[in-house]
Amino acid sequence: MALREDGTLFSWGRGYTGDGTQWYRTEPVWIKSNENEDFVDNLISVKIDEKVLEFEQLPILVDGTTLVPMRKIFESLGAEIEWHAETSTVTAHKGQTTIQLTIDSDSAIINGELTKLDAPPIIKNGVTLVPVRFISESLGTKVEWKETTKTVQITSN
Known part of the structure; x- marks a missing residue:
């Protein structure tokens, strides 16, 4: 246990x-x-390879989409991030990939191309939350949902 x-x-x-x-x-x-049933129903774990990530703000479900703390996921996958408070945007760089997200926007820009998101990034308790599948796959990883353990499994290459 x-x-x-x-x-x-x-x-x-x-x-x-x-x-x-x-x-x-x-x-x-x-x-x-x-x-607390709301807490219980939304309890989600995130693993990158075999490491369980710990978050200050827990991941949440929004209309069936799992949103996770952006900084922890990006940095765990080797990306560098920049926060631009004046425009409420986040830019992430990893290798040849650049991703730009804007809070409350249902679109992202990957290497200059506009892409639709399943859910817009939000800020909760001062933490930016982003759709885990989009972010992980944009950075070249595989994402899998394990219902029995309510775990998002991210596998890097």
């Missing part, structure tokens, strides 16, 4: 892991340890 800094409890192993099943769990599953 593991207790995360946000107070959530996860378990894995053989037999009863606490999630109501008798399955062998090789990946941690969330064990209901918080009675």
